[in-house]
Amino acid sequence: MSVTTDAQLLAQLxxxxxxxxxxxxxxxxPRYGFDLVRALAAVEGLGTSEGTIYPLLSRLxxxxxxxxxxxPSDQGPPRRYYELTAQGRTALDVFHRHWRSFRAAVDEVLEGDK
Amino acid sequence: MSVTTDAQLLAQLxxxxxxxxxxxxxxxxPRYGFDLVRALAAVEGLGTSEGTIYPLLSRLxxxxxxxxxxxPSDQGPPRRYYELTAQGRTALDVFHRHWRSFRAAVDEVLEGDK
DNA sequence: GACTGCTACCTTGCTATGCAAGGTACCTTG
DNA sequence: CAAGGTACCTTGCATAGCAAGGTAGCAGTC
Structure with a gap:
């Protein structure tokens, strides 16, 4: 048991x-939750579910x-649209910097001396 | 409260x-646990603690x-050295592929249309 | 109107895992 | 023998992804 599966591996990432x-x-x-789920699903490796997105949006x-x-929607129940605040934009910038350096760090360790 | 701090952000990454x-x-x-902690601490963003590493090594x-x-060690208590099995090497290869595609996916979303 | 199916929202309960804190023990130096 | 560094490991907590389940609006068909 255990022995990380591909799915779990990606979930962790x-x-x-x-x-x-x-x-x-x-x-x-701006975008609404259900749409975000679809947008992420369209990107290989980032696919996730409503059980992840809704609590996440709440927290943010x-x-x-x-x-x-x-x-209101043309066809279906009303939608809750989300948009960035100034604080959200700042957080995104901060993450951007972190991501770049983190990515480099992992690359360094992985590629190491090969 | 909450509002993810830099430390938490990196921990998640x-x-x-x-x-x-x-x-x-x-x-x-081959390497021993305590040494791995130091090696990771030397890489910006990957620093972690014994409370993370030992349980991780156990699991692996x-x-x-x-x-x-x-x-035995020249100076101090005995050390437990770890080394990769064939299965470990395979897992590393698998991750390597996942990492590359994951990294690209995140870059795509982040850089998006800027 | 009732049924079916899609869209869209949200919650509950489980699980994995990082980490702070604490504990044990070996070895060396003074 | 006391102190400090090295090295191992465990306990308990907090976070967050996700499967599964629940509610409800709207449209089309019979």
């Missing part, structure tokens, strides 16, 4: 990145990184 | 990567990715 991928997506314009809102507004 | 960084380090030769050993042997 997503951790701590998804949050900021959501911010990055919202940096391009509570932390003041996102604002929301309900809007 | 490390998740799912540390495990394979350890494998990568051991791919260059249980999963058959590592083998261990006790060896």
């Amino acid at each position: 997503r951790r701590g990145v998804i949050e900021h991928c959501v911010l990055a997506l919202l940096d391009r314009g 809102r509570k932390d003041g990184l996102l604002e929301t507004s309900w809007q | 490390r998740r799912g990567v540390i495990e394979h960084c350890v494998l990568a380090l051991l791919d260059r030769g 050993r249980k999963d058959g990715l590592l083998e261990t042997s006790w060896q």
Whole structure:
């Protein structure tokens, strides 16, 4: 048992990145939760589920990184749109820097001396 | 409260990567736990503690990715050296591929349309 | 109107795992 | 023998992804 599967491996990688991928997506314009799930699913390795996204969006809102507004839909129930606050944009910038240096660190260890 | 701190941000990033960084380090030769902690601490962003490493090494050993042997030290208590098994090397290769594609996915989302 | 299916929201409970803190023990130096 | 560094390991907590389940609006079909 255990012996990390591919799925688990990716799940672990997503951790701590998804949050900021959501911010990055919202940096391009407002979006609603269900749509974010689809957008992430379209990117290999970032696919996730509603059980991940909704609690995440709640948290980001509570932390003041996102604002929301309900809007009716042409076809279906109303949607809750999320958009970045100034604080959210700052957090995204901070992450951006961290990501670059982190990525380099991992590359360094992985490629090492090969 | 909450509002992810830099430390927490990095901790989340490390998740799912540390495990394979350890494998990568051991791919260059056997090493003991305490030394791995120091080696990781030397890489910006990958610094972690014994409370992380020892349970991790145990798990990897249980999963058959590592083998261990006790060896006396010149100065101090005996050391438990870890080295990769064939299975461990395979796991490292698998991760390597995942990492590259994951890294590209995140870059794509982050850089997006800027 | 009732049924089906899609869209869209959200919550509960489980699990994995990083880490601070604490504990044990070996060895050397004074 | 006391102190300090090295080295091992465990306990308990907090976080966060996710499967599964729940609610409800809307559209099309019979």
